[in-house]
Amino acid sequence: MSKKVPCRKAIGKKILELAEKDESIVVLTSDARGSASIAEFPERFPDRFVEVGIAEQSAVGIAAGLALCGKKPFVFGPACFYSARSLEQVKNDVAYTDANVKIIAVSGGVSYGPLGSTHHSFHDIAVMRAIPNIMIILPCDAIEASCLLEKLVEVEKPVYLRVGRQPVPLIYGSEQDFEIGRSITLMEGEDLTIIATGETVWHALEAAKALKRENVNPRVIDMHTVKPLDEEAVFKAARETGRIITVEEHSIFGGLGGAISEFVSQNFPVPVKILGIPDEYPVTGRQEEVYKHYGLDAEGIYKAAMKMLGRI
């Protein structure tokens, strides 16, 4: 297996490099400098670091105030809290006001595993999607995470970027180009399309390799930007492959699957199977155990594809 790196670590390192080049970058956190992997930032840039204590609402509100005075604030902290506790600040102070705030939500989805659903965020894509004027980005590996973070510095718009907690395999090499809002086709195929986002992308790719061995030719798309959705790629997938499976570390309601279904049902209706967490609080277990339990790992995605093709 390829090298594994946690996305949060890659981002925590990258922000140091970006802050070196851009003096308007400010980092905020809510007693989460350790879990967000930004402990080095206050040592390197003490005058551009704002610790607010365990107060996510204030962190987002303060970030909005900084942005309205020309700063480029990046708020680092757990996805579960920033997508719920401070949601009203995200909606009003950031998105509605159009303040240039980046929410860097770490340990997203079920990456806190057995800590339970107070610490899970399988609702975040759904709630953020329903808020106008905020982009939603879920990188799938350390390289994509740090490259997209770099792109975000020049994007003067509200953004919610979610990464996980655990080390994940590298999918991309350093030569890959990334563009916000433009998906990446990792494998070409015509039998069906697997569209995944975040840390499920690697599992989708592994499932596709297994399908190939059964003479199935799947297309695999990394939809790192869930909003705005790369509609062109989804339209092509629907037209050219006729079947879509979506995979996400998120509720089956309102996430990537919701976004794709809304689009294809109104533009090029084809069957869509949504893989995610059903309408329940997830089973206790480590992230990979939860993936397996709900069929979000390579094996589960493989089976869903074979079923959709009528092969099992």
Add this chain to the structure above:
Amino acid sequence: MTQEEIVFLKKKAVERRIDIINMIFKAKSGHTGGSLSAVEILVVLFYKIMRIDPKNPKWEDRDRFVLSKGHSAEVYYSILADLGFFPKKELENYCKYGSMLTGHPTTKVPGVEVNTGALGHGLAVGIGMAIAGKMDKKNYKVYVLMGDGELDEGSVWEAAQIAAHYQLDNLIGIVDRNRLQITGDTEEVLKLENLVDKWAAFGWQVIQVDGHNIEELVQTFKEIPLVDKKPHLVIARTIKGKGISFIEGDKSWHHRVPSDEEYKRALAELRQQLREVVRHVEEGSL
């Protein structure tokens, strides 16, 4: 401050009340009581204290004002229009279809710094502005006006701790202490007192002032900061619905719209007040 200046501000205050009543009556929507209670606070800040430039609303060195009690939009819009941030005629479109003047302020309106209306948000935003000012070594001040009912929100106290921790002596919180919220007496809905002790315990320099006394307000804001390295909190004692006899102190006027008859009575009272201010000038007595 000269007598002329005092009269000027008093006149501005009555004119704002006329605007407020006109806007709410025409729109059939608005927050009557809380806009009327905040008039002198905003008049003193915008016409006398703050460094602002209506021709350059985004001037980097401007003082910042955050209307955390966003429902008092009418008085805010009236002042911004009167100062020339946008044409005064626009006030007639308040809350009308397609208007930029919604019932709670947004940055679509020139001069508005942040979208407000959900209570308990403005203080944190003001902290961000104050921290940015410190980072950039600018000497602008940040004023955040909160309602007293708003202090029920936990996020206010979260932010209060942070402002004190960062020693933001360029941040001035103001509480429009009219003692009424939508349900009734603030002390009956959820006891707030002792507010002075609470804010002081949170590390703020607290000042109490008559929120309708123009000279006192000017004096207070001019003296800030009284101490270094502490945020300041001005508790402005006010009367909800101030300026219109039958609205003053009546909780039902939180967002009540005047009837035709009430509208006429309100305007008659305010016009009388305007005549008195002018007459005092002519007689040379105040």
